[in-house]
Amino acid sequence: MEQITIKEVAKLCGVGVSTVSRAINNHPDINPETKQKILDTIREYNYVPNNSARNLKRTDSNTIAVVIKEISNSYWGVMLHVLEREVRDRKYCLVLQNVADDEDEVELALQLEKEKKVKGIIFLGGMYNYDESRLRMLRVPYVISGSGKTVPEDTGTYPKSALVTTDTEIESQSMVDYLCSCGHKRIAFITSGDEGLGRCHLNGYKRSLEKNGLEYDEKLIIRLKPGKRIYTIENGYNCTCELLKSGVDFSCIYAISDTLAVGACRAVIDSGKRVPEDYCVAGADGQDIAEYYHPSITTLKYPRVEIALQSVRTLFDLINRKKVVKRQILGGTLIERESTRKL
Amino acid sequence: MEQITIKEVAKLCGVGVSTVSRAINNHPDINPETKQKILDTIREYNYVPNNSARNLKRTDSNTIAVVIKEISNSYWGVMLHVLEREVRDRKYCLVLQNVADDEDEVELALQLEKEKKVKGIIFLGGMYNYDESRLRMLRVPYVISGSGKTVPEDTGTYPKSALVTTDTEIESQSMVDYLCSCGHKRIAFITSGDEGLGRCHLNGYKRSLEKNGLEYDEKLIIRLKPGKRIYTIENGYNCTCELLKSGVDFSCIYAISDTLAVGACRAVIDSGKRVPEDYCVAGADGQDIAEYYHPSITTLKYPRVEIALQSVRTLFDLINRKKVVKRQILGGTLIERESTRKL
DNA sequence: TTGTAGGCGTTATCAC
DNA sequence: GTGATAACGCCTACAA
Numbered sequence: 262m263e264q265i266t267i268k269e270v271a272k273l274c275g276v277g278v279s280t281v282s283r284a285i286n287n288h289p290d291i292n293p294e295t296k297q298k299i300l301d302t303i304r305e306y307n308y309v310p311n312n313s314a315r316n317l318k319r320t321d322s323n324t325i326a327v328v329i330k331e332i333s334n335s336y337w338g339v340m341l342h343v344l345e346r347e348v349r350d351r352k353y354c355l356v357l358q359n360v361a362d363d364e365d366e367v368e369l370a371l372q373l374e375k376e377k378k379v380k381g382i383i384f385l386g387g388m389y390n391y392d393e394s395r396l397r398m399l400r401v402p403y404v405i406s407g408s409g410k411t412v413p414e415d416t417g418t419y420p421k422s423a424l425v426t427t428d429t430e431i432e433s434q435s436m437v438d439y440l441c442s443c444g445h446k447r448i449a450f451i452t453s454g455d456e457g458l459g460r461c462h463l464n465g466y467k468r469s470l471e472k473n474g475l476e477y478d479e480k481l482i483i484r485l486k487p488g489k490r491i492y493t494i495e496n497g498y499n500c501t502c503e504l505l506k507s508g509v510d511f512s513c514i515y516a517i518s519d520t521l522a523v524g525a526c527r528a529v530i531d532s533g534k535r536v537p538e539d540y541c542v543a544g545a546d547g548q549d550i551a552e553y554y555h556p557s558i559t560t561l562k563y564p565r566v567e568i569a570l571q572s573v574r575t576l577f578d579l580i581n582r583k584k585v586v587k588r589q590i591l592g593g594t595l596i597e598r599e600s601t602r603k604l
Numbered sequence: 605m606e607q608i609t610i611k612e613v614a615k616l617c618g619v620g621v622s623t624v625s626r627a628i629n630n631h632p633d634i635n636p637e638t639k640q641k642i643l644d645t646i647r648e649y650n651y652v653p654n655n656s657a658r659n660l661k662r663t664d665s666n667t668i669a670v671v672i673k674e675i676s677n678s679y680w681g682v683m684l685h686v687l688e689r690e691v692r693d694r695k696y697c698l699v700l701q702n703v704a705d706d707e708d709e710v711e712l713a714l715q716l717e718k719e720k721k722v723k724g725i726i727f728l729g730g731m732y733n734y735d736e737s738r739l740r741m742l743r744v745p746y747v748i749s750g751s752g753k754t755v756p757e758d759t760g761t762y763p764k765s766a767l768v769t770t771d772t773e774i775e776s777q778s779m780v781d782y783l784c785s786c787g788h789k790r791i792a793f794i795t796s797g798d799e800g801l802g803r804c805h806l807n808g809y810k811r812s813l814e815k816n817g818l819e820y821d822e823k824l825i826i827r828l829k830p831g832k833r834i835y836t837i838e839n840g841y842n843c844t845c846e847l848l849k850s851g852v853d854f855s856c857i858y859a860i861s862d863t864l865a866v867g868a869c870r871a872v873i874d875s876g877k878r879v880p881e882d883y884c885v886a887g888a889d890g891q892d893i894a895e896y897y898h899p900s901i902t903t904l905k906y907p908r909v910e911i912a913l914q915s916v917r918t919l920f921d922l923i924n925r926k927k928v929v930k931r932q933i934l935g936g937t938l939i940e941r942e943s944t945r946k947l
Numbered sequence: 948t949t950g951t952a953g954g955c956g957t958t959a960t961c962a963c
Numbered sequence: 964g965t966g967a968t969a970a971c972g973c974c975t976a977c978a979a
Contacts, residue, residue, distance in 0.1 A: 266971095278973080292948060312973095317971095335678040375655060553869075625959085
C-alpha cells in the first residue's frame with residue numbers, strides 16, 4: 262500500500278488538485294456534490310494530508326507547543342490536563358516537547374517554531390538559566406509558566422512574552438516562617454542542588470532564618486544532585502534516612518516538593534518515630550498526595566490550575582495582540598495539615 | 605528579524621545551496637574550510653533548518669512517536685522517562701502525542717506517520733477498541749505497550765507490530781485470589797467503567813470469585829465513569845466514602861490503580877476506621893506511592909520499566925527487520941504490604 | 948465553479 | 964568538491 266497524495270485523489274475523482282484542496286479545507290466555492298464525492302474517495306482510499314507539506318506552505322498552523330522540563334514529573338499532571346483542554350476548546354492542536362535535564366529548552370523551542378509553525382509556546386518548568394539572546398530569536402509569542410524569574414523586555418510593537426508563576430523564594434520563605442512560628446529552631450531542608458529553582462528555595466529558607474534570628478547550619482541542608490528525576494518519593498525517603506542516621510539534631514523537615522515530603526514521612530515512620538510528634542514534615546507544591554497521605558502533609562499549595570489557565574489565556578492574548586500583564590505572580594496557599602504541629 | 609533560509613546562507617557564503625546542505629548534514633564530500641565557514645555563518649545568522657521541508661524530502665527522520673492515552677496520568681511517569689532515555693541513546697528523537705479520552709489514537713498515529721515521517725510508534729495505554737483496518741494502514745512498525753489485548757496478524761514479509769504488556773485479566777484475578785485466600789468474602793471493587801481495561805479487570809475479578817466459590821454482588825462494584833482523569837486519588841476517596849456510607853457490607857476494597865487505592869485508604873481512615881484492621885485495601889499497578897504510603901499498600905507491581913524497555917527494543921527490532929516476539933506478556937508481582945491481612 | 952502553474956525550503960542526483 | 968536543478972506534497976493566485 263503506497264502513500265496516496267492529493268494528486269492521486271484528484272485523478273481518482275477526475276478533478277484538479279485545487280478542488281480537492283478546497284474540499285479538504287472547507288472552502289466555500291465548491292460544488293457540494295463534487296465535495297461529497299471527493300470526501301468519499303478520501304475516506305475510501307484513506308488519504309491523509311501531509312502536514313509537513315502543509316506547514317511549508319501555510320502561515321498559520323493553529324498549533325501550540327508546550328515545552329516541558331522533565332515530563333515524567335507528576336507535578337505537571339493537572340497542568341497538562343488543563344492546557345490540553347483549553348487549547349482544544351480554542352480549536353488548536355497541542356504538541357508536547359519534553360526537554361531532558363541536559364537539553365536546552367530554548368533551542369528546542371526554536372526548532373519547534375520553524376518546524377511546526379507553532380502559533381505560540383508555553384514553557385513548563387526550567388527557564389531559569391536561559392540564553393536571553395536566543396530567547397529573543399523566538400518570533401512567536403510565548404509564556405513562561407510555573408517557573409522562572411523574569412521574561413525579556415519587549416522590543417517590538419507588541420508584547421511577545423509573559424510570565425505566569427509563583428514566587429518560589431517568597432513561598433519558601435513563608436513556609437519556613439510558619440515552621441519557625443511553630444517553635445522549630447532546627448529545620449532540615451531538602452532541596453534541589455541546581456542553580457535555578459533550588460537556589461530560589463534556598464534563598465527563601467535563608468532569608469526566613471535570618472528574619473527569625475536563627476542560625477543557618479549547612480549540615481541541615483540536603484541538596485539533591487541535579488540529574489534525572491529529582492522529585493521522586495524515593496529520593497525523599499533515602500536522604501531522610503541518611504539524615505536520621507547522621508545524628509544531626511533537628512525537629513522538622515521541609516522538602517521543596519510534596520513527593521519528597523512523602524518520602525521523608527515514610528522514612529521517619531520506618532525509623533520508629535512519629536510524624537508530627539517526633540518530627541514535623543512539610544512539603545511544597547500542593548499535589549493531591551499531600552492531602553491524602555496519612556498523616557496529611559502541610560504544604561504550600563501552588564495554584565497550578567490557575568497558573569495553567571492564566572498561561573493559556575495570556576498566550577492567546579499575546580497571539581491576538583492584546584495587552585497583557587507581563588509578570589503574573591500568583592500566590593500559593595499555606596495549608597496546615599497533620600504532619601506539623603506547634604512545639 | 606526575518607526567516608533566514610538555506611538559500612540566503614548560501615548567498616552569504618558565496619556557495620551553492622547543496623554545499624550548505626552538505627555542511628549541515630555532515631556529508632563527507634566537503635572541504636573542511638568551506639564547511640567551517642558555512643557553520644560560522646549559520647551560527648552568526650541563527651539559521652535553523654526548516655524541518656517541515658526536510659521531512660517533506662527526507663525518507664527517514666529518525667524520530668519515534670509515543671502516543672499516550674491521557675498523558676496526565678502519573679502512571680506513565682517512569683515509562684516516559686525510560687522511553688526518552690532509550691530513544692535518545694539510539695540517536696533518535698521522540699515526539700509525544702497525547703490522546704484525549706474522546707480521541708482516536710490510531711487516527712492520530714496515522715497523522716504522525718505522514719507528517720513527521722516517524723520511523724516507529726509506541727502506543728501507551730488505550731488500544732482496546734481500535735479499528736483494525738485503520739491500524740493496518742500504518743506502514744511504520746509499532747508496539748502496543750502496557751495495554752491492549754492483541755495486535756493484528758502480519759500480512760507483509762516482515763512483522764510490523766508487537767505487543768508488550770501485562771495480562772490485566774489474569775493479574776486482577778490473582779489479586780482477588782489472594783484476597784480470597786486472606787479470608788475475604790465480600791470484596792468491593794473499584795474499576796473503570798469502560799469496555800477496555802475496566803472490562804478486563806472486571807472479568808478477572810469475576811473469574812476469581814467463581815473459582816473461589818463466592819457470590820458476585822453488583823452492589824460491591826464501583827464503576828468510575830469513563831471521561832477525563834479517572835485514576836485520581838480524589839476519585840478513589842470519593843467513591844469509597846460513598847461506599848462506606850451506603851451501608852453495603854464488605855471487608856476489603858480492591859482498586860485497579862494505586863492512586864485509587866490511596867484515596868480508598870484515606871477514606872477509610874477519615875471514617876474513623878483502620879486499614880487493615882477494619883478494612884483491607886489493595887491496589888494495582890505498582891506506583892511508588894503504594895510502597896511509601898502509610899500503611900503501605902498491597903499491590904500488583906507491573907513491570908513498567910521492563911515493559912518500556914522491551915517496547916523500545918522490540919520497536920527497534922521491528923525497524924531493523926529482525927524477528928520479534930509478537931506478544932510479550934510480562935507478569936506482575938503481587939506485593940503484600942501493610943494494607944492487607946489475613947482475617 | 949474549476950483547473951493550471953508556481954512556489955514554500957530542503958535534499959538528492961546529476962553533471963562539472 | 965561543488966553547483967544547478969528536479970523533486971517532495973500541498974496551497975493559492977490567476978485564468979478559464
